Amino acid sequence: MPNRPNPFAKTRRDHADETAEDYVEAIADIEMASGSCRVKDLSERMQVSHVTVTRILSRLSDAGLVAREPYGPVGLTPRGLEMAAASRTRHETVVAFLERIGVSNATAEHDAEGMEHHASKETLEAMRRYLRHDGSAMTEEDAGNRQ
Amino acid sequence: MPNRPNPFAKTRRDHADETAEDYVEAIADIEMASGSCRVKDLSERMQVSHVTVTRILSRLSDAGLVAREPYGPVGLTPRGLEMAAASRTRHETVVAFLERIGVSNATAEHDAEGMEHHASKETLEAMRRYLRHDGSAMTEEDAGNRQ
DNA sequence: ATAAATTTGTAGCAATGGCTACACTCTGTA
DNA sequence: TACAGAGTGTAGCCATTGCTACAAATTTAT
Numbered sequence A, B: 001m002p003n004r005p006n007p008f009a010k011t012r013r014d015h016a017d018e019t020a021e022d023y024v025e026a027i028a029d030i031e032m033a034s035g036s037c038r039v040k041d042l043s044e045r046m047q048v049s050h051v052t053v054t055r056i057l058s059r060l061s062d063a064g065l066v067a068r069e070p071y072g073p074v075g076l077t078p079r080g081l082e083m084a085a086a087s088r089t090r091h092e093t094v095v096a097f098l099e100r101i102g103v104s105n106a107t108a109e110h111d112a113e114g115m116e117h118h119a120s121k122e123t124l125e126a127m128r129r130y131l132r133h134d135g136s137a138m139t140e141e142d143a144g145n146r147q
Numbered sequence C: 001a002t003a004a005a006t007t008t009g010t011a012g013c014a015a016t017g018g019c020t021a022c023a024c025t026c027t028g029t030a
Numbered sequence D: 001t002a003c004a005g006a007g008t009g010t011a012g013c014c015a016t017t018g019c020t021a022c023a024a025a026t027t028t029a030t
Helices: A015-034 A039-046 A050-062 A078-100 A105-118 A121-133 A140-145 B015-034 B039-046 B050-062 B078-100 B105-118 B121-133 B140-145
Strands: none
Touching: A015 A039, A015 A050, A015 A078, A015 A105, A039 A050, A078 A105, A078 A121, A105 B105, A105 B121, A121 B105, B015 B039, B015 B050, B015 B078, B015 B105, B039 B050, B078 B105, B078 B121
């Protein structure tokens, strides 16, 4: 018997859900930054072809997260907005946490993008607790001086 | 323009590589724990059908990570062993780190499974630095008392 | 107002990872 | 030894996410 029973399991499902969150988050970001979101914006952001974006948007539209009309801009439904807000909060928690332990902003943004989908409620709470109670940013030097 | 340029990008590729690492790590674990690894052990561990395991093993065998013969046990090639060792180290770092900030062992194991694939070298180093320099385990109570 | 350029949609292919159903091999025991 | 049951393999289906190539629409410029 494996000594680590099956902490795995679900990890390998949910890829489609992660995609949904990433897209919804990106749409909210882009709308916020430039006023409206187009397929092109998403294909650049996600670094995939516009074809891939179109197909995924169509799935998200069926799922009731995205509002879409041919050749038009991409919008979020109320449910999409909800998901975007939750994703954003979680994303910001992970980024802030990584920076706090000394990771550069660029790396924190990059790693958070992947990690955020796997941080459970409990882990996110631990991160927030850490952010609340350890007020100082930790640089490499700080880390050396701490004890 | 999005304010977050494209920290995304690769995030959505590499799923196959993550699978490879997960399987190789699992094989090493199971061999360690029970002496030999069978398809059945993996299908239980990963909670997927034996069919899925077989197909993935065949891909990993083609990739030179896994040694395989029909109806026989599953082994790792030298390259597979290398990958398993690296994965294990990284996994243990993430688990230890999560526990250190107050996450329960069960949750740490679970979250690490997904997060470890997205922790860059820089982030892993920050975690190890934190583990080295902050010797005490942090419980929820500790967190409250710290400042 | 037209032509050119950009954007979006559609068709159709590939790889990955799920599955069920069915066939085959292996093992252990009657 | 022979058979039952457990373990594997194979066929073939589906969904997701990539892609290129080509077609249609929209926007921009002339």
